[in-house]
Amino acid sequence: MGKSPSSRAAATSAPAAGAEPPAPAREPVVVPVVIDAPQYSGLKAALGYLSERPLTPGTLLRVPLGRREVLGVAWDTRSGEDSAVPDGVTLREVAAVFDALPPLPAAWRELVDFAASYYQRSPGEVALAVLPPELRMLSATQLERRLTRLRAKLLPPSGAQGALPAPSAEQAQVLQALAASAGDAPVTLLHGSTGSGKTEIYLREAQRVVEAGRQALVLVPEINLTPQLEERFLARFPGRRVVSLHSGLTPARRLKHWLMVLLGEADLVLGTRLAVFAPLPRLGLVIVDEEHDPSYKQQEGARYSARDLAVVRGRVEGVPVLLGSATPSLESWHNALPATEGGAGRYTRLTMAARIGGGVLPTVRLVDMSRLPKEVLRDSALSPALLGALRERLARGEQSLVLLNRRGYAPVLHCTECGWKSACAHCSAWRVFHKLDRTLRCHHCGLTERVPRACPDCGNADIQPTGRGTERLEEQLALALPGARVGRIDADTTRRSGALEAELSRVHAGEVDVLVGTQMIAKGHDFRRMTLVAAVNPDAALFSSDFRAPERQFSLLMQAAGRAGRAAEQADRAEMWVQTWHPQHALYAALRTHDYAAFAQAQLAERRAAGLPPYTHLALLRADAREQSVAQAWLRVVSDEARELAEQHQVALYPPVPLSVQRVADMERAQLLVESASRPALQRFLTAWDATLRRKRPEQKGLLRWAVDVDPLAI
Ligand SMILES: Nc1ncnc2c1ncn2[C@@H]1O[C@H](COP(=O)(O)OP(=O)(O)OP(=O)(O)O)[C@@H](O)[C@H]1O
C-alpha cells in the first residue's frame, strides 16, 4: 500500500475486499448524501454534494444545509445515475468526512432503504433516526478522539461461566431442528409456554453463532423491565463482548456501544426495537424475544415494526431469524401455520409445551363479580374469595402478584354536589388523581396540578375519587392484609433510575409478599416464589372497539398467569384469579385451558370474516390540527383526489374519523383508514399517493402535521 496521503484516504474509504480502490480523483464528484429531512419537507431522495474524491457509500460525513451543518451518510448511486457534476447546477461541498469510521455496511443501507420505502418515509429520516444522537454533535476530530479512547480501553472481557443446565427433552429437539435448518436462513416461530425455557434456547443459539465467529442480535421489548435477562446474557458469554443498545442509555454510552458494534468488536447485541438497525458487520442470527409485544412498533417518526424488519433483515443478510413467544402475534401465528391449516406457511413453527421441571400451568379461577353483594364492592376492588386466597399465600410464605392496568390512585375525581369532573383542559381525557403528592395529572399531555381544596365549579369541599388505580389498590391491600409487605411497581414508582431494579430484587429476595402493578410486571420476569396472580379488573378490553384488544388482553393475562408457579415444586398449587362480570366470555374460556392455539384459531376466523389483518393490509393517514374540522377536511380532500388511484390499485379509502382520544395537548387528531387485500397493491398506492399529500399540504391552512402509519397497531 502506498504512503501518499491521497492513497491512504482512498484506501480507508474503499469498499470491502475484492473491489479495486478508486484512483485518486482530481475532478470533484457528486456524492448522494442522505440527511434528516422529515417527510413533509418534500425532500425524499438523497441530496448531491461535491467531494474531491469518491466516497464509499455508507461513509458518515457532515454537509452544509442552509446555514447549518448536519450529519449525513453517503448513499448508493442508483443505477443510471451519473456522478459527474451536472451542468448549470451549483452544488455545495461536503464539509467533513468521518474517515476514521468504517462505512455503514451495504446490508444496513438496504434495510434502511426498505424501511423508508415500506413505511413511506425518506431514507435520510430513517437512517438519522436510528444513528446515535451523539454523532450529530461531534466533529470528525472529536469522533476520532473518542475512537482512540475506545480502542485503548477495549480490554479483553473476563468472567467465568458456571455450569450449563442440560437441555430438557423439548429444548434438545428445538435446538436440533434449529441447527439442522440454519443453513437455509429460515424464519422460525418458537411457540413455548411461559417457563418452558425459551431464554435457554436463545442463549445456546447465540452461543453457536458467536463461536462460529459471527455476531448475534437479540431484540427484547423493554430492556429496563428485564434487568434479569441482561444479566443472564452477560453471565453466559465470558470472554465475549455483550453490548446493549436502547434509548435508556446515556448519549455517550449509546454512542460507545454503537461504535463497538460498527467496529465489529461486539459479539452479541442485546437491544430494544432501535437495535434492529445495529450495524453489525458479521451478523449471523437475529432473535426477537416476546415477538408479540406492542413496543416493537415505533409510534412516531418512521413508524416501523422492529419485529417485521428483523424478518426483512434476515432475508437481506441471509441469516436465520428466531421469533419467540408464549403468545405469538396473530400475524406471526398465521405466517407459521401450514397452508393445510389455513395459514400462510411462511415460517417454521417449533413448540415447547412443557414447563421446565415438569410443573403445570396455574389453575385459572374466575370470580363472577355480578354475584357479589353491592356492599362488598363499594369499599374494595377485591372479592372476599380472592382475599382469602391471598391470605393463604401469606400464611405459607408464598408471594402473590395483583395486576391492575391503571396507575395512579383514581382515574378521575368528581364533585358530589354539582357533578364536576377532573377533566384535562387540553385533552379529551380525565386527569388522574395521584394521592402521594396530591396531584391531578393528565396521562396524555402531562399537565399536573395540585388537587383543588374544593370543587372549582361550585365550591363544595367534598370531592371524591371514582374508580381505582394501582396506588389505591396498594392501600386497600395493606388494609385488608395486616402485616403483609405490599410492594408496587408501575411507571410512577419506577421513574427514578435504579428504582425498578431495587424493587424487583426485593421481590426476588422474598422481601415482598404481595406485589401490585401494571402490565410492567406481567411479562418476562422469572419469579421463583410466586404462586398466585390476580387480574382485578380486566373486562374493559372485551368490549373495546379496537380489533386487536382481545388479542392483547389474552396475551397479557396468559403472560401474567405465566409468572405463577415457575418453580416446579410449587406449580401444582399455583393459581391465576380473574375477577370478571363476564365469566362466560370466550376469551376467559380459552384462558382457563391455557389454549393459545384455540384462541388464535377463533380470532383468526373472526378476522377473516371481518376482512381484518392478517387477511387484509391496513395503513392510516393521520392528520393533526387545532380544529377537528380542519384535520378532517384535509383528509377528505386528499382522499377525494385519490379516488381514481385507489380504484386502479383496488384499495379502499374510508371516511375520516376522529381518534378515540380526539384531542391531546390542544391538538385535534383525525385519521383515515386505507385497506387492501394485497400488500404490494397497498404499497404501490401509498407511494403514488405521496405526491398528492405533499402538494395538498400547504393548501390546508391550520393543518399542523400529517403522517402515514403502515400496519398500524390500533385503528
Ligand atoms: N434446561 C434447563 N434446566 C434447568 N433449568 C432451566 C433449563 N432451561 C431453563 N431453565 C430455567 O427455567 C426457568 C424458566 O426459563 P425461561 O425464563 O427461559 O422461560 P421462558 O420460556 O422464557 O418463559 P417466559 O415466556 O415466561 O418468559 C428459568 O429459571 C431458567 O433458568
Ligand SMILES: [Zn+2]
Ligand atoms: Zn392533557
